[in-house]
Every structure is written in C-alpha cells, then in structure tokens.
Amino acid sequence: MGKVSEKNGVQQLVDSFLKHGVKYVVFSPGSRNAPLVVSFANDERFKCYVIPDERSAAFYALGMAEQSSTPVPVICTSGSALLNYYPAVSEAFYRNIPLIVISADRPSEWTDQGDGQTIRQENVFQNHICASTTLFESPISEDQSWFNKRSIDEVMNTAKYPNGGPVHFNFPFTEPLYKTIEKESPSASSKGLTELMNLNPQLSTSQKEELREIWNNSPRKLILCGQMPNNSYLNEQLKNLANDKSVAVVVENTSNLQDRSFIHCIDRTITSFLENNPELYQPDLLITMGGAVISKKIKKYLRIFKPKHNWKIGQEFPFIDTYQSLTKSIPIQPNSFLDFLLEDGFTRDISRYGEQWKQLDYLTQGNHMMYLESVPYSDLSVFSLILDAVPDQSDLHLSNSSVIRYAQLFDPIKSINYYCNRGTSGIDGSTSTAIGNAIVGDNKLHTFITGDISFFYDSNAFWNNHIPSNFRVFLINNGGGGIFNIIPGPQSTPQGDEFFVAKHSFSAKSICEAFNVNYYAANSMQEIDGQLDKFYEIQSNDRPAVIEIFTDGDKSGKILLDYLEKTKVKDIPVLEI
Structure with missing residues (x-):
C-alpha cells in the first residue's frame, strides 16, 4: 500500500x-x-x-x-x-x-x-x-x-x-x-499495455539489385558517420568495409566509432585539399548514417563537390538532405544495412579512393604531432594535455562552440564514450545534460570539458543535491566566446569583442564555493599537470570538482588558425585511382 x-x-x-x-x-x-x-x-x-x-x-x-x-x-x-x-x-x-x-x-x-x-x-x-x-x-x-x-x-x-x-x-x-x-501498488507487468512493435524494414530483391549495381559502378565510396551511441557491432562492420580500398570511412568522435582504418579528424584532414585538388576526394557514392555532423568544412565541401548518389540510412528524419544531393532514403537500421553491404556480389577494391583519404589523414596526423611539440600555452595545448588525462573506461562530455571543435582535432581516446548536445548545438544545458548522464550511469568517471560562457550560462546545474562525486569539469576560461575568435566575421566589426566574443573577467570560483563544488585553478601547463591526480581522486561522499584553466582567448584564436595552416599537407600525393 x-x-x-x-x-x-x-x-x-x-x-x-x-x-x-x-x-x-x-x-x-x-x-x-x-x-x-x-x-x-x-x-x-x-x-x-x-x-x-x-x-x-x-x-x-x-x-x-x-x-x-x-x-x-x-x-x-x-x-x-x-x-x-x-x-x-x-x-x-x-x-x-x-x-x-x-x-x-x-x-x-x-x-x-x-x-x-x-x-x-x-x-x-x-x-x-x-x-x-x-x-x-x-x-x-x-x-x-x-x-x-x-x-x-x-x-x-x-x-x-x-x-x-x-x-x-x-x-x-x-x-x-x-x-x-491509500492504494496497493499494481504490478509493473505489461498486461493491458498497447505496444507498438518495432519492425525493421527489409529490402526487396529488386531494391537490393539496384543498390548493388550502384555500389559496383561507383569507384569512389565515402561513408560518413555522425553522432550516435556506442555500437560495437557497427564498428566491426565498418572495419570490414574499410578493408575495401575504394571505401573511405569518415567519422567524428561523437559517432563513438574508432579504428585505425577510419578517418577521424575531418577538419584536420580536409583542410589540405579544400584549395588544392578538391575534386580528388569527391565521392561517386556518399552513404550517411547517424545524427549531426560537426564539421562545417565537410558539409560545405560536399555541397559543392556533390556525389552522383547519396544514400541516407536510418529511420530518423528520413528526408534530411544535409548535402543537397539525397537520392535514396533507406529507413533501415545501420547494422542491418551494412550486413547487406557485406554480402557476396559487391565488387571490392575497384579504386584506391579510400587509400587516398587514409594517406592524407596519416600525413596530417604527423604534422599535428609535430606542431604540438612546440605549441605555446593556449587552448590548443590545454586540450592536448587534458584529453590525454581523461581516464580509460570513462565517459567524456563536451560543450558546444569552440570546445567540441577543438576536441575534433584530436584522435579519439580508446574505451571512451563521447557525448555532446549536437541536436541544436546550443550551449544551454551542456552541464546539466552531462550531470544527468552521470547520475544514472555506473560508477565510472564522467569528465566534462566546457568553455566559460557555457559554464556560466548553465551554472544552476550545480544548484541541487544530486550531483555525483564521480563528476569532473575542465573549465577553459579564455575570457569570452572563443568560437568568435576563430570563425571569420565577428572580429571584422567594431562590435566584435563586446557583442560577439562577450569578453569578461569573471571566474567560477565563487560559483563553486556557493554550490559546494571542489575548486582548482591553473594558469599554465605545469599547474594543470600538478593538480590532475588530486582533481581526479574520488573519496566517499565527496563533491564533484572543477578545475578552471585560464588562457588568452585572442592568442588562442591566432594559434589555432596557425595550426590549421601549418598542419596542411602542401604536396598531396596522388594515388592512381
């Protein structure tokens, strides 16, 4: 009762x-x-x-x-x-x-x-x-x-x-x-429940023949994966497809797909060919699956260098046409569709298009590592350090704007699940969403990387008694909206700093004190590194922790633009495709 x-x-x-x-x-x-x-x-x-x-x-x-x-x-x-x-x-x-x-x-x-x-x-x-x-x-x-x-x-x-x-x-x-x-609690059984059965559509024989013919006559095949939860079966299927030299599998960290044969860091890779042989990477067949894709560069590129065929896989938003080239919407779950693509009857290795993508990715990765060896203290160097510090077998949550874009420049961390609010890509609610995940998740660590504007905007996320002790926040405070120091436009106006960047000199220390959150501060790589062990230490009934990392927003913006220029591959090797 x-x-x-x-x-x-x-x-x-x-x-x-x-x-x-x-x-x-x-x-x-x-x-x-x-x-x-x-x-x-x-x-x-x-x-x-x-x-x-x-x-x-x-x-x-x-x-x-x-x-x-x-x-x-x-x-x-x-x-x-x-x-x-x-x-x-x-x-x-x-x-x-x-x-x-x-x-x-x-x-x-x-x-x-x-x-x-x-x-x-x-x-x-x-x-x-x-x-x-x-x-x-x-x-x-x-x-x-x-x-x-x-x-x-x-x-x-x-x-x-x-x-x-x-x-x-x-x-x-x-x-x-x-x-x-007073009422007796009823059983939680499904008796009396009207249930909608989840049926996975099947391709007909004629549809399979048509799709197989298009695949076999498309030497350049690009599979682009957006945001989705961890899917180990799909990961293995894509690895098998990536063995086909004519297939490039391009993913983002928020897709939670990881393998050496995939191209992970889209912006880091395609910057090299946007103004140098862009047609070399134009696909004949584009297959998209998952949710939002972060990279504006790949969207712009594919809208200009359109594929002949574009298949959208999945039941969600079946007529979404992000790349303005949609030819077929196939409302089948990705796992089932890739099972079909791995059947016999598909011609393999009809070009070296996938190898072309992977070779460029490998070269830009080398330039990336070289640049980081001498990069000055900035948002970029901070990301290099803190991403390396995220514990294995944990969840990583990212706020929007510059944070998610910096994270996409680094190869994904094995055994890490990536989360970000990319449905509308807003900064509102990033902290609250991350804590909500942590509350009902298991006891593994949940790390949240956020910028100062996102943090202050959602500071009421700490105004409750439910925040678990396994929640950690890297707060990068560069004095304003760092994204507007990066994208073209805002700094060309007299109102750039005030109305777009929204420069400020605030700190999160008082907010953390008000909500009883453990607080750390750092102004250098050495100070960050010296506090990581204590920052990640968990004691019984402990409160969550925030480490506020202060950087120079103007300097960081210039360093990022220099990074994108210096990591370009100047002479792109052309494979016989």
Missing part, C-alpha cells in the same frame, strides 16, 4: 509509466503539480530527483534518458515554468531522445482570464514535439478512462519508437491538489 493522489487520472499515468519502463523522474518544484509529486515520490519503484531550475531540470532528464536508454519524465507546475523546458525539448527532438514532459495546468476555462500562472499550455511545443495530449484528471466515465489509457500508450510508444523523441502530457488540475488515498 502507498499514498497516491485521489485523482484517478494521475493513478492511470503512474501505472502506465511503470509498464512503459520508466525508472527515473525529474521534478521542478511547484504546487499545481502536487498530485503528480505525491504519486510518483511515494512509489519506491521510481527514483525521483528535484532540480529547482526548470531549464536545467529538462536537460538533466535528457541526459538521464540518453544514458539509460529509457524514457525519463520531467514534471513542472503550471504557467511559465513549462516554457523553460523548450531548449531541452528541441535538443531531444533532433536527437530522437525520449524526453517525457508532463505539465500541470489550470482548468481550461481559466485560460486567458487573468488567473495567476495560467497560460496557453496545450500544443506549446508543437514545432518540436513528436506527440502530445491533454489527460482527464479524474475520468468520470469508461470512455474517459479509455481515452486516458489509449492516449498514454500512444504517446509513450511514439516517444520510444526508433524515430521518436520528446512528447508532452498536459494535465489540468482542479483543487484540492494535495488530497491522497
């Missing part, structure tokens, strides 16, 4: 969520959501977290859903609280993460009538939501109970489906809000 809200619509929701595999629930404090609070918090089968800042709370839930591969609800009171969830909702939408938004609401008759904390909540996320519904708080007929049940099942199945994502339940509540009853 346990106490639950007297509102039987809430009881239906709780019972259904157990059947749909919900384990974690995130709350934003309020009063109108009291029926939901008492029902979930009093049920020991849910693990509940209270995150005061709504924007941060939604990103916490997003990180939990990403790490656990389960739908995670985030629940708020009525009014403007709900609107603060939107940044995380849009991120979840473009990454197909099952973020479940539940908003308490005022009775619909009071909307637009001057009542406090009453806004138009229905369909508020309509442009970035996979499904939404408004539920009855206390169904008074069998039809209303049936409506609640089928709506919950439909919306939850939509969230979990391979091309799913965020969903929204709106729950208008009348007073009283806090009245409870």
Whole structure:
C-alpha cells in the first residue's frame, strides 16, 4: 500500500509509466503539480530527483534518458515554468531522445482570464514535439478512462519508437491538489499495455539489385558517420568495409566509432585539399548514417563537390538532405544495412579512393604531432594535455562552440564514450545534460570539458543535491566566446569583442564555493599537470570538482588558425585511382 493522489487520472499515468519502463523522474518544484509529486515520490519503484531550475531540470532528464536508454519524465507546475523546458525539448527532438514532459495546468476555462500562472499550455511545443495530449484528471466515465489509457500508450510508444523523441502530457488540475488515498501498488507487468512493435524494414530483391549495381559502378565510396551511441557491432562492420580500398570511412568522435582504418579528424584532414585538388576526394557514392555532423568544412565541401548518389540510412528524419544531393532514403537500421553491404556480389577494391583519404589523414596526423611539440600555452595545448588525462573506461562530455571543435582535432581516446548536445548545438544545458548522464550511469568517471560562457550560462546545474562525486569539469576560461575568435566575421566589426566574443573577467570560483563544488585553478601547463591526480581522486561522499584553466582567448584564436595552416599537407600525393 502507498499514498497516491485521489485523482484517478494521475493513478492511470503512474501505472502506465511503470509498464512503459520508466525508472527515473525529474521534478521542478511547484504546487499545481502536487498530485503528480505525491504519486510518483511515494512509489519506491521510481527514483525521483528535484532540480529547482526548470531549464536545467529538462536537460538533466535528457541526459538521464540518453544514458539509460529509457524514457525519463520531467514534471513542472503550471504557467511559465513549462516554457523553460523548450531548449531541452528541441535538443531531444533532433536527437530522437525520449524526453517525457508532463505539465500541470489550470482548468481550461481559466485560460486567458487573468488567473495567476495560467497560460496557453496545450500544443506549446508543437514545432518540436513528436506527440502530445491533454489527460482527464479524474475520468468520470469508461470512455474517459479509455481515452486516458489509449492516449498514454500512444504517446509513450511514439516517444520510444526508433524515430521518436520528446512528447508532452498536459494535465489540468482542479483543487484540492494535495488530497491522497491509500492504494496497493499494481504490478509493473505489461498486461493491458498497447505496444507498438518495432519492425525493421527489409529490402526487396529488386531494391537490393539496384543498390548493388550502384555500389559496383561507383569507384569512389565515402561513408560518413555522425553522432550516435556506442555500437560495437557497427564498428566491426565498418572495419570490414574499410578493408575495401575504394571505401573511405569518415567519422567524428561523437559517432563513438574508432579504428585505425577510419578517418577521424575531418577538419584536420580536409583542410589540405579544400584549395588544392578538391575534386580528388569527391565521392561517386556518399552513404550517411547517424545524427549531426560537426564539421562545417565537410558539409560545405560536399555541397559543392556533390556525389552522383547519396544514400541516407536510418529511420530518423528520413528526408534530411544535409548535402543537397539525397537520392535514396533507406529507413533501415545501420547494422542491418551494412550486413547487406557485406554480402557476396559487391565488387571490392575497384579504386584506391579510400587509400587516398587514409594517406592524407596519416600525413596530417604527423604534422599535428609535430606542431604540438612546440605549441605555446593556449587552448590548443590545454586540450592536448587534458584529453590525454581523461581516464580509460570513462565517459567524456563536451560543450558546444569552440570546445567540441577543438576536441575534433584530436584522435579519439580508446574505451571512451563521447557525448555532446549536437541536436541544436546550443550551449544551454551542456552541464546539466552531462550531470544527468552521470547520475544514472555506473560508477565510472564522467569528465566534462566546457568553455566559460557555457559554464556560466548553465551554472544552476550545480544548484541541487544530486550531483555525483564521480563528476569532473575542465573549465577553459579564455575570457569570452572563443568560437568568435576563430570563425571569420565577428572580429571584422567594431562590435566584435563586446557583442560577439562577450569578453569578461569573471571566474567560477565563487560559483563553486556557493554550490559546494571542489575548486582548482591553473594558469599554465605545469599547474594543470600538478593538480590532475588530486582533481581526479574520488573519496566517499565527496563533491564533484572543477578545475578552471585560464588562457588568452585572442592568442588562442591566432594559434589555432596557425595550426590549421601549418598542419596542411602542401604536396598531396596522388594515388592512381
């Protein structure tokens, strides 16, 4: 027996969520959501977290859903609280993460009538939501109970489906809000659950023949992989395909795909040929899979030097045409499609196109290592040191803007899982998402690398009692938005430093003291190196730790541009293709 809200619509929701595999629930404090609070918090089968800042709370839930591969609800009171969830909702939408938004609401008759904390909540996320519904708080007929049940099942199945994502339940509540009853906890079995079966489409014989013919008549084949979770089976399949000399497998660190036969550092590699023999690397067939690709250079290049054929693999956003050349969208999971590509009947080694890519990657890697031997203290040298310090068998989280771009210049670390909010590529919520991942992950270390603007913007991520002791933050404070010292444009305007770079002289020390976070500071490579052991040391009931590394933003921007110039391969060897 346990106490639950007297509102039987809430009881239906709780019972259904157990059947749909919900384990974690995130709350934003309020009063109108009291029926939901008492029902979930009093049920020991849910693990509940209270995150005061709504924007941060939604990103916490997003990180939990990403790490656990389960739908995670985030629940708020009525009014403007709900609107603060939107940044995380849009991120979840473009990454197909099952973020479940539940908003308490005022009775619909009071909307637009001057009542406090009453806004138009229905369909508020309509442009970035996979499904939404408004539920009855206390169904008074069998039809209303049936409506609640089928709506919950439909919306939850939509969230979990391979091309799913965020969903929204709106729950208008009348007073009283806090009245409870004793109720026996139901079984979490799937009995009575309407389930949407996940069927993987199959290629017909004629479709296979057509695709095989295109492959066999395409001497230059480029497989480009964007953001995705770790997939060891896919990794092995791509290794087998990369043995074909006519295939180049190009990946980013956020794809979590690693092998010596892959081209990992796109920007580091293609800088050499963008102005020197660019047509040499133009593919006949481009195969894309996974989510967002970070490199703007590869996007621009492939939009100019278009492939004859471009296949998009996967069920998510089937008509996305990033490279303006989409010829076939194949809604099959990558593992299954690559099984097909590895069947007999495919011609192999019909060119040396893949070798051409790999040779250039090898040469730029050598230039990269030489440059780092004498690079002055800067963002680049700091990244070289801290990436090397990340422990094996851990998770690495990266904020956006300059941080993720610096990280892409370095080969991936073996046994490390990479995470970053690349759905919308915003800086909002990076810290919260990383901590959400760490909370529901195992006891391994979680390292987060962030810039100063991202850190300050999401500093409320530390304003709660749930941050695990295995969370570590490298904060690179270069006095402003470092990305705007790198990209062309901002510094050509008189307002560059003030309006784009947003230069400042703030430190995170007081923030860490306010939220009881262990704090370290460093102004040199020696100071960073000398504190790493203590920084990563974990003691029982310890707090997370931040090491703030101060660098010169202007100097770092110039060094990065010099690096990209000096690591170019001046005379690209041309293989007989």
